[in-house]
Amino acid sequence: MDVAEFVETLDTEGRSLVAAAEEAGPDAEVATCPGWQVRDLVRHTGMVHRWARTFVTEGHTAYLQDGGLPALDGAELLAWFRDGHRRLVDSLASAPRDVECWSFLPAPSPLAFWARRQAHETTVHRVDAQSALGVTPGTVAPDLAVDGIDELLRGFHGRARSKVRAQEPRVLRVRATDADAVWTVRLSPEPPVSERGPGADRDGGAAVDVDCEVSGPAAGLYLALWNRLPFPTVTGDASLATLWRETSEVTWS
Template identity: 30%
Template sequence: MKALVDYDRLLDTLDIEATVLAETVDDARPELRVPHAPGLTVGETARHVGSVYRMTLEWIRTGDSPASWQREPGPLQSLRDFVTSGARALVDELARHDPAEPCSTWWAADSTYGFWRRRVAHETAIHRGDVQEAVGQPVADVDDDIAVDGVDEILTLWLGHRLTVQGVVGARDGSVAVTTGDNAWLVRITTGGIAAWRVPLTELDRADAVVHGLPPKVYRWLWGRLPEGAVRKERSPEAINQMWALLRMATR
């Protein structure tokens, strides 16, 4: 499933977001809690992101899901360096490969190096916002094109694919259209399965409910990082609430 933004943009986003995250972590108390991610702290966020970089690099190099990798900073290694060094090694490795080149991933619809550019860029952007919010800084919005691609990723990969692999289905039948700018997706949830795909704006009438807003707002709201009022909702609250609950299950 091809990204909606250039893959070099995604690699640059990964690099920049990792730098901002590391710098923010360096000036913060590790025990500070992330407001919209219950149970997560600044220190845990930095360790998680640095671990993801190393897990991804090991997966790319071995061609399979790794059994072990460095998950914690080494002796005398700061959280900032743990994030920065992991990001640098991963960005350098990804830059050596064409995004279309085949590579082992956890999504059959995209077994390319481009998958990892996209996946880790969004992982980093969301957690960069977490640490900025935790330390009381304004959370900088990603650019609209990156946000739109992130909306596509969370709906098609996390909600539509990950829950299907886990055998999760809906408690009732319902559909939600998610729109931002000139882009739209239809999420269909049934007692038999879950699917999400891109649709023309003309197909919004097919949905039981609609969620819409500015790209960065919809992006962060879908990841559970913004309150209910950050987006506009129409029609069936039940359909939207079910999608919301399933998103939290998909992304935990």
């Protein structure tokens, strides 16, 4: 996916998020984020949108603290969210392709990083907002889901701060059954090492001994890996799926 596609996704998903939030109401419990009400979700996502935009529009090359959560609620909160979301979409769409600014995961460019990251941030939180309605959230396009799995496995959990660790070397395979995409995740006392591609399940021509495989449609895997849904299918040692569930949370800091 390219920058324009990510920006289009961000635009669509943000509008869907705030529409669901408005329908659910600020007091509604967010089923996929225990302890959060809709107002918490909207405040958080709106804050992230403004924080991300600051790097792109002001060209900061080092980390900046976010601006904090607003004390707004109800209609004022929704209007604040819509304004920040619109500004982020427009800023990413119009930014120079060679803009230089801080980012925190590997990407072809800082702009590509921020467009991708905010598309996925908003997609996952759109699912959260829809879960507050008490209905099954809308799905995620397979190509976006595959990209998001890759960002999570090789990006977020390729960092030293990942808490997904195993006392002994173990191998977890992630297979999207509708997208010809497979990842092999090597677990150890060190940060996970993930590979993607047809050769990811082989090592020097020999098949990798996999301890557990989680598989299913890309959209289901994407949301399961973000701990929004159960894994569609688990084969082998299910304790590795449990390990992921218990240790893979990505927290805001």
